[in-house]
Amino acid sequence: xxxxxxxxxxDDEPDILEIIQFNLQSEGYEVITAKNGDxxxxxxxxxxxxxxxxDIMMPGKNGIEVCNILRLxxxxxxxxxxxxxxxxxxxxxxxxxxxxxxxxxxxPISPKILVSxxxxxxxRVASKGSMGMIKIGDLVIDxxxxxxxxxxxxxxxxxxxxxxxxxLASKPSKVFLRNEILNQVxxxxxxxxxxxxxxHIRKIRQKLNLDCITTVKGVGYKFEMQ
Amino acid sequence: xxxxxxxxxxDDEPDILEIIQFNLQSEGYEVITAKNGDxxxxxxxxxxxxxxxxDIMMPGKNGIEVCNILRLxxxxxxxxxxxxxxxxxxxxxxxxxxxxxxxxxxxPISPKILVSxxxxxxxRVASKGSMGMIKIGDLVIDxxxxxxxxxxxxxxxxxxxxxxxxxLASKPSKVFLRNEILNQVxxxxxxxxxxxxxxHIRKIRQKLNLDCITTVKGVGYKFEMQ
DNA sequence: TTACCGGTTAACAATTTGATAATATGCTAA
DNA sequence: TTAGCATATTATCAAATTGTTAACCGGTAA
Numbered sequence: 001x002x003x004x005x006x007x008x009x010x011d012d013e014p015d016i017l018e019i020i021q022f023n024l025q026s027e028g029y030e031v032i033t034a035k036n037g038d039x040x041x042x043x044x045x046x047x048x049x050x051x052x053x054x055d056i057m058m059p060g061k062n063g064i065e066v067c068n069i070l071r072l073x074x075x076x077x078x079x080x081x082x083x084x085x086x087x088x089x090x091x092x093x094x095x096x097x098x099x100x101x102x103x104x105x106x107x108p109i110s111p112k113i114l115v116s117x118x119x120x121x122x123x124r125v126a127s128k129g130s131m132g133m134i135k136i137g138d139l140v141i142d143x144x145x146x147x148x149x150x151x152x153x154x155x156x157x158x159x160x161x162x163x164x165x166x167x168l169a170s171k172p173s174k175v176f177l178r179n180e181i182l183n184q185v186x187x188x189x190x191x192x193x194x195x196x197x198x199x200h201i202r203k204i205r206q207k208l209n210l211d212c213i214t215t216v217k218g219v220g221y222k223f224e225m226q
Numbered sequence: 227x228x229x230x231x232x233x234x235x236x237d238d239e240p241d242i243l244e245i246i247q248f249n250l251q252s253e254g255y256e257v258i259t260a261k262n263g264d265x266x267x268x269x270x271x272x273x274x275x276x277x278x279x280x281d282i283m284m285p286g287k288n289g290i291e292v293c294n295i296l297r298l299x300x301x302x303x304x305x306x307x308x309x310x311x312x313x314x315x316x317x318x319x320x321x322x323x324x325x326x327x328x329x330x331x332x333x334p335i336s337p338k339i340l341v342s343x344x345x346x347x348x349x350r351v352a353s354k355g356s357m358g359m360i361k362i363g364d365l366v367i368d369x370x371x372x373x374x375x376x377x378x379x380x381x382x383x384x385x386x387x388x389x390x391x392x393x394l395a396s397k398p399s400k401v402f403l404r405n406e407i408l409n410q411v412x413x414x415x416x417x418x419x420x421x422x423x424x425x426h427i428r429k430i431r432q433k434l435n436l437d438c439i440t441t442v443k444g445v446g447y448k449f450e451m452q
Numbered sequence: 453t454t455a456c457c458g459g460t461t462a463a464c465a466a467t468t469t470g471a472t473a474a475t476a477t478g479c480t481a482a
Numbered sequence: 483t484t485a486g487c488a489t490a491t492t493a494t495c496a497a498a499t500t501g502t503t504a505a506c507c508g509g510t511a512a
Binding site: 420425428444 | 487488489490491492
């Protein structure tokens with residue numbers, strides 16, 4: 001990963017805040033804290049964290065309210081949210097999950113479980129395919145830097161080659177039809193010959209020096225790591 | 227989704243099994259039960275459930291072992307798994323999540339929380355869109371990946387073969403008339419001889435090495451798992 | 453200008469696929 | 483039992499698809 005994942009924690013108890021912060025930071029995450037619901041909303045807007053851990057019982061806006069407010073905004077539709085609650089009141093827990101949280105933790109919090117759940121959530125989302133950075137095995141595709149790294153070596157691809165590879169790698173194992181590829185990489189207006197895709201595929205295979213692109217005859221191409 | 231979601235529950239305590247079964251059935255799910263790890267694996271293979279709820283402590287193979295075994299097989303890569311544990315032993319919980327479970331529940335189980343988590347999990351997966359997958363017994367047909375897996379082995383079919391099988395498997399037990407097959411797979415314009423279908427059927431039978439396509443003389447073909 | 457790069461195309465080779473013909477097998481009804 | 487019909491099997495060949503190489507062209511940096 002190029003940039004470290006940001007996690008926002010909102011809780012009114014400083015002790016809890018500190019414990020969580022410490023544990024997540026030792027895992028390599030960047031942690032932002034907030035002492036109440038309003039601070040949480042403000043911090044979320046500013047830092048755009050990947051994950052928000054919300055205590056349910058907080059002065060002012062409680063965690064569920066914060067979650068509801070955030071979920072209304074498109075920017076936070078995909079943001080992971082975990083609820084934290086002192087009471088093991090199950091109706092609250094149910095309400096939390098229905099509100100659109102991704103997980104739930106009850107106090108007292110076990111650092112190990114916390115860290116495990118956080119990692120697990122990120123893993124689940126990562127497999128969904130987050131834009132910007134594609135990582136498959138030893139292969140790293142960085143859309144922003146337009147760069148490809150394989151086993152630590154940088155590989156230079158031309159634009160079309162890069163976009164074609166990035167497309168295929170965005171959904172490993174999915175077969176992309178030639179039409180899909182043309183639309184995604186070349187656009188709908190441009191009309192290019194039949195052999196154009198093949199030639200680009202060949203160049204990629206050549207440069208990567210690795211058989212990660214499979215031909216499905218009569219259908220299309222797919223990306224697969226061994 | 228066309229058919230109801232299947233959920234497999236494995237627990238050695240009949241009471242727990244019954245409680246969970248009752249609650250999930252009232253939610254409209256189809257429930258299959260297993261009394262131990264081996265039964266669970268067998269049942270999973272046969273019924274191909276969308277979700278498996280595994281008790282960790284079971285005679286014979288425990289839940290974590292079952293999960294590990296299942297996760298090795300491509301057919302269960304995407305299957306949701308929830309662990310169930312009587313002990314709130316956190317190291318076990320951590321191990322569970324690391325093993326590749328999607329969630330975790332501790333006994334005593336609150337029916338409301340259970341149902342809520344199950345719904346929540348399905349919602350999360352649904353948004354991901356796992357369309358185009360046909361699962362029948364040990365056979366998995368993945369339209370997106372253009373791949374067929376039978377008993378964990380990948381089988382490569384050519385385009386027409388794949389489409390023909392996918393058609394037949396899309397409605398198991400339904401007899402497809404030769405005309406229907408021609409229209410669906412070959413299209414209305416193309417005209418091909420009578421023996422063409424036979425030959426393709428034969429190739430599929432050969433590659434699958436399994437008698438899942440039945441001939442209905444004078445009518446057509448149908449797909450059926452034993 | 454000149455050299456180079458990326459994108460495209462043309463031409464041909466290699467491969468895979470699909471359709472058909474020819475033959476065999478098996479079922480059914482008279 | 484046997485003729486007649488439907489399907490199974492096999493081999494073969496043509497067509498479709500993709501791989502490969504080299505050449506072309508326009509833009510751009512030295």
